[in-house]
Amino acid sequence: MSESKRAGLALSKSRYLCGLQCPKLLWLRYNAPEEVPPPDKSSLDIFEQGHLVGDFAKKIFPDGVEVDHSRSFEYGLTQTEDLLKKRVPIFEAAFKAENCYFRADILVPSDQNRWDIIEVKSSGDLKDVNNLDVGFQLHAAKKAGLDVRRCYLALINKNYVRNGDIEPSKLFNMIDLTSSIEEFAKVAEEQIPKMLETIASNCCPDPGIGNHCKKPFRCPMFDKCRSFLPERNVFFLYRGKELPFQLVNAGIYELAKVDVSGLTKHQSIQVECEKTGQPHIDEGEIYSFLKNIEYPAFYMDFETWMSAIPMFDGGSPYEIIPFQFSVHEIAKEGSEPKHTSFLYDGVDDPRPAFMRALMKCIGPKGSIVSYNASFERNILQKSSEIYPEFAEWFKSLKNRFVDPLLMFRSFAYYHPQQNGSCSIKKVLPVITGQSYDSMSIGQGMDASREYFRVTFTEDNSDKEKIRKALEEYCCLDTMAMVDIVGKLREMCIE
Ligand code: SF4
Known part of the structure; x- marks a missing residue:
């Protein structure tokens, strides 16, 4: 990466979350994006569902104004500045601080020139990653000079029963994260400079495969990072939990090479069948x-x-x-x-x-x-x-x-x-x-x-x-x- 590129580096919210999951994925996203496979059909479905849900959340604020991001992020920043002066609810407000930037789903004017941030999710349950997501927004918003009063997460209310047109205010549960979100903003403050160093490095980090490849999201590099494994590998072990990782660390990749002692009854049957190539029939x-x-x-x-x-x-x-x-x-x-x-x-x-x-x-x-x-x-x-x-x-x-x-x-x-x-x-x-x-x-x-x-x-x-x-x-x-x-x-x- 050139010096000039390094100097101008800033982290978006999605890249920050990606960096929390895995430094290798983060590095690839910036330095070799062509290596990362595009989202699959089910991920696209989730994105689409997210957009649909986001549109309903905006209807809670009928006087809200959407920032136009069709031209450029910079244009969105300028529009946001104008709308902030008008003190109206803003959809997709853009903020940029020295080393990070993001768009807030919904920004609502509150008392004394302050603002409430609302992050909209299509899920019905609060997840750890949601706190990290909103924590990043709080950190970046403050750095960009926004006075934030409260932070909310708009989650789908699974108990909502439709009767006629969808009532957006009943479709969502507003979860107030304000009392605990500062600690997640601090995580962002600490992690962002480290992630920028990772991105600027000439070497792709290699943390090795692990549970982080599936959490909080299945990584798009999942198959590629496991391509060193043989087709019939230890990750197919029935209900293997942590054992496949231990086996890989011990240099055992093939299912047929696993020692059956210490395996469960079903795993032993599986490995024996793997060794003989014959079915087990009781x-x-x-x-x-x-x-x-x-x-x-x-x-x-x-x-x-x-x-x-x-x-x-x-x-x-x-x-x-x-x-x-x-x-x-x-x-x-x-x-x-x-x-x-x-x-x-x-x-x-x-x-x-x-x-x-x-x-x-x-x-x-x-x-x-x-x-x-x-x-x-x-x-x-x-x-x-x-x-x-x-x-x-x-x-x-x-x-x-x-x-x-x-x-x-x-x-x-x-x-x-x-x-x-x-x-x-x-x-x-x-x-x-x-x-x-x-x-x-x-x-x-x-x-x-x-x-x-x-x-x-x-x-x-x-x-x-x-x-x-x-x-x-x-x-x-x-x-x-x-x-x-x-x-x-x-x-x-x-
Ligand atoms: S599959 Fe795992 S190791 Fe590979 S990039 Fe993704 S999270 Fe990182």
């Missing part, structure tokens, strides 16, 4: 699981979405809303499955229609087989609390669930190609040879995102195509369970 345990399935059996799977902003009356932020189900019914052992599906098409609450349709296809007797059944059970419970007309029916289902995931989690069956995962996406290929690879929608997250997009946004010209892909995806989820159970049965008979 026929007795599989048989016990299969015996739990009573006929007619209903193989059932739901797809859901959730959003910070409730989309219909009666909805709350971050409520999990089921919009689709697939059920394969097997009348008796060995008989052909009968498929029923439901995919809601409307912008109101799907739950009444969803529950009615499900009631029609789940018979009064027999097992309900769901992979990770607690998810489906919780959805039904919550839906029947909100719509009590389904409560009695739900009560009659509650004890009929059978969950294949539990059997895989107990390692009654384990194949080395599962790579330590019991997800149906990993189990299906190793047991049946089928996979989700050719599906245009092959993940629950994609299903939620795409359903939401074509249902609630104007970006929906491919709606029919997406709905067809959703039908195929959810159908495969239940058919996968039918096939997995069928293969397990064959294993026990052979």
